[in-house]
Amino acid sequence: MAEEKPPLTVVTCTAPVNIAVIKYWGKRDEDLILPINSSLSVTLHQDQLKTTTTAAISRDFKEDRLWLNGKEDDIGHPRLQSCLREMRRLARKRRGGNGSSSSSDPPPLSLACKVHMASENNFPTAAGLASSAAGYACLVYALAKLYGVEGELSEVARQGSGSACRSMFGGFVQWTMGERDDGKDSVAQQVAPETHWPELxxxxxVVSAEKKPVGSTAGMQTSVETSRLLKHRAEAVVPERMAQMARHIQRCDFEAFAELTMKDSNQFHATCLDTFPPIFYLNDVSKQVISLVHRFNAHHGKTKVGYTFDAGPNAVLFALEDTVGELVEVIKRSFPPEDNGGxxxxxLPVQGASLSDELLTAVVRDPVPGVIQYLLHTKVRPGAPGVTDDNAESLPLLFTPG
Amino acid sequence: MAEEKPPLTVVTCTAPVNIAVIKYWGKRDEDLILPINSSLSVTLHQDQLKTTTTAAISRDFKEDRLWLNGKEDDIGHPRLQSCLREMRRLARKRRGGNGSSSSSDPPPLSLACKVHMASENNFPTAAGLASSAAGYACLVYALAKLYGVEGELSEVARQGSGSACRSMFGGFVQWTMGERDDGKDSVAQQVAPETHWPELxxxxxVVSAEKKPVGSTAGMQTSVETSRLLKHRAEAVVPERMAQMARHIQRCDFEAFAELTMKDSNQFHATCLDTFPPIFYLNDVSKQVISLVHRFNAHHGKTKVGYTFDAGPNAVLFALEDTVGELVEVIKRSFPPEDNGGxxxxxLPVQGASLSDELLTAVVRDPVPGVIQYLLHTKVRPGAPGVTDDNAESLPLLFTPG
Incomplete structure (x- = not known):
């Protein structure tokens, strides 16, 4: 085969954050990232929360390199290496190799080249906003475009960060835990597209942008080792909740959806507390938000708002479009904003609402100023991660020589 | 039978608080107060925490009356009525009646008389310090003395407040859940006397003397109705923990005792969080205490301190005598006291200790002043509730006419 100098090949992709309404917590295989239970999530719109990744291959690159939010990061991270290795294997396979690294054919040139990757979030990293899910989904998608790999990619994204597999689809997505030891059946699929429930x-x-005290990788490992309640949740509770949640979404039954979302968030945090030493992700502000939501629903005599919390104190609330104006006003009264420059x-814009005295008396109690930094209003995202056509979005760091 | 004017008969008793190390949470029978799982507790010394109850009968009393901490209270409370009815039934039975209210014999005069009762705690009521346990244990004990009833009383105390049955004994006490529908086998018994482990x-x-947001009666009822994890805990986890805890106590194995105590406290609070709406008894200060204990133990490379929390934010720590000095100093440095007049x-007195720089660096982080009101140092109580010989302890409110 004649030598040729491959062009610099660059692609820029974006991927969304997802928020689980049936929570993933605990692995049965640490290397392949196989979970102890299935989970179900809502993919959020990229206009508000997204990761952007630019990936490039070039013969001029001496080694694989990675920049995260503008700073070079460790390329040797085992999970990152898993994703890179797996994408290169799929690329070889697609080009007629057998996918095994023992192939005697010389690799195609793009596979002989090193890759540079730069990734950026438009939201705080590691604040419990599922940044690693969007990050790995974006990385895998970008590498797939670069190497021309098509087909099922959630299984690869899962090996970067478990919940990343759910960010490979828009709308409502379930990650089936699977049964196989090799993880081939532990993949994500769409339960319903975002168009199914446009009012959601x-x-x-955003309660705090501080880093969480116990990372979710270490946390869930300790939970699996020590929490009897987590084991019971995974084996006996989640299977029926998965079926219920899918049904509530298919029926657009907001009350049932929101109630089960709240219960599952609470149960996840309960298993964190049953871990030894215990893990606390909710703080007093989180609890004030929970109490506020229950008072709001009690006042209305129906479940108009649901909450869920990941591995951090930030609250994610679900409501139908026609509730948001009132809800935002109640939050502003309960947690009066302090000027923080933004x-x-x-x-998304919110229609103003005036609150009745009855509602104020019943729902707004002991306002706590300044503890919520800001509110982010968004909706469900359509479609999968995508290649961006906007060259202005391409991240420049890649082209640092080296 | 000739009429006679019975003398005013008065008795003053005291009863201790107990702290569960295997927690009771949830009833299978609300009226008889039959629990969904067995529990195990440590009875605390009365020198520091006790309830004092004076009870009197007199022909001059027109109706049964009750004073709690100096204020007249509702005598019609169903649980109070249960205890009164049951004690009078036992008194009739002892005097040769068949114990049934349909007996055709005229009742003895003391049973025809009304009773006045006054009860006082030397600690804040309803702050998660098990005041109702000591209160009902004391009430039942006083009524037993008044009516001359002997024998098994924990079954009666249980009908006032479940955990009260455990305050009927000193030392280490287990409350066996029982199986019978009538509750006759749901009684307390001593696992070991206080002399068995004198170093404990x-x-x-005391984090806060505020009233707790959700009372334990309502809280545990909601938990039974909504928490799947509580059901699993009661059925599958507690039975083996009861056996383990009794063994740790019998062997005076502090590390195992303290670790299981912490795990069971965390699991109880986990089931509260799995309740819907969720119940939070731990606050941010409680969590800071938990983290402190884990850092303290990690620094020493062994479990030297254990924590447990009831239905409130106050922490109860267990340690051996030789650890207390250092522990108190660490607490003072971590939660610097603010002058609150006491x-x-x-x-109990505590021997001063000086802390090494290594310990300070490893354990004391980000001191939070003023959040702990005071520390109460106590030990395990010997013996059962008792009649006090000290007339000065008798509560005067009884003699209010009427």
Missing amino acids: RVLIL PFLKG | RVLIL PFLKG
């Missing part, structure tokens, strides 16, 4: 809105209350409400 | 010390960190350390 998501309001993220707008309190970000994302 | 108890340090109570001493910071109450109860």
Whole structure:
């Protein structure tokens, strides 16, 4: 085969964050990232929360390199290596190799080249906003485009970060835990597209952008080792909740959807507390938000808002479009904003609402100023991760020589 | 039978608080107060925490009356009525009646008389310090003395407040859940006397004397109705923990005792969080205490301190006598006392300790001043509730006419 100098090949992709309504917590295989239970999530719109990744291959690159949010990061991370290795294997396979690294054919040139990758979130990393899910989904998608790999990619994304597999689809997505030891059946699939339930809105209350005290990887490992309640949840509770949640979504039954979402969030945090030493992701502000939601629903005599919390204190609230105006006003009264240089409400516009005295008396108690940094109003995302056509989005760091 | 004017008969008793190390949460029978799982507790010394109850009968009393902490209270409370009815039934039975209210014999005069009762705690009521346990244990004990009833009383105390049955004994006490529908086998018994483990010390960190947001009666009822994890805990986890805990106590194995105590406290609070709507008894200060204990143990490379929390934010710490000095110093450094008009350390004296720089660096982080009101240092109580010989302890309110 004649030598040729391959062009610099660059692709820029974006991928969305997803928020689980049936939570994933605990692995049965640490290397392949196989979970102890299935999970179900809502993919959020990229206009508000997204990861952007630019990936490039070039003969001029001496080694694989990675930049995260503008700073070079460790390329040797085992999970990152898993994704790279797996994508290169799929690329070889697609080009007629057998996918095994023992193939005697010389590799195609793009596979002989090193890759540079740069990834950026438009939201705080590691604040419990599922940044690693969007990050690995984006990385895998970008590498697939670069190497021309098509087909099922959620299984590869899963090996970067478990929940990343769910960010490979828009709308409502379930990650089936699977049964096989090799993880081939532990993949994500769409339960319903975003168009199925266009009224659903998501309001993220950013309580703190601090790093969480116990990372979710270490946390869930300790939970699996020590929590009897987690084992019971995974074996006996989640299977029926998965079926219920899919049904509630298919029927657009908001009350049932929101109630089960709240219960499952609470149960996840309960298993964290049953871990030894115990793990706390909810703080006093999180609890105030929970109490507020229950008072709001009690006042209305129906479940109009649901909450869920991941591995951090930020609240993610679900509501239908026609509730958001009132809800935002109640939040503003309960957690009066303090000027921190930015707008309190970000994302989709919200229609103002006036609150009745009855509602104020019943729902707004002991306002706590300044504890919520801002609100992010968003909705369910359509479609899968995508290649961006906007060259301005391409991240420049890649082209650092080396 | 000739009429006679019975003398005013008065008795004053005291009863202790107990702290569960295997927690009771949830009833299978609300009226008889039959639990969904067995529990095990440590009875605390009365020198620091006790209830005093004076009870009197007189022909001059027109109706049964009750004073709690100096204020007249509702005598019609169903649980109070249960205890009164049951004690009078036992008194009739003892005097040759068949114990049934349909007996045709005229009742003895003391049973025809009304009773006045006054009860006082030397600690804040309803702050998660098991005041109702000591209160009902004391009431039942006083009525037994008044009516001359002997024998098994924990079954009666249980009908006032479940955990009260455990305050009927000193030392280490288990409450067997029982199987019978009538509750006759749901009684307390001593696992070991206090003399069995004289080095054990108890340090109570009073975080807040506020009333708890959800009372334990309502809380556990909601938990039974909604928490799948509580059901699993009661059925599958507690039975083996009861056996383990009794063994750890019998062997005076502090590390195992403290670790299981912490795990069971965490699991109880986990089931509260799995309740819908969720119940939170731990606050951010409770969590800081938990983290402190884990850092303290990690620094020493062994479990030298254990924590447990009831239905409130106050921490109860267990340690051996030789650890208390250092522990108290660490707590003072971590939660610097603010002058609130009283001493910071109450109860048993504590030997001062100097802390090494290594320990300070490893254990004391981000001190939070003023959040702990005071520390109460106590130990395990010997013996059962008792009649006090000290007339000065008799509560005067009884003699209010009427």
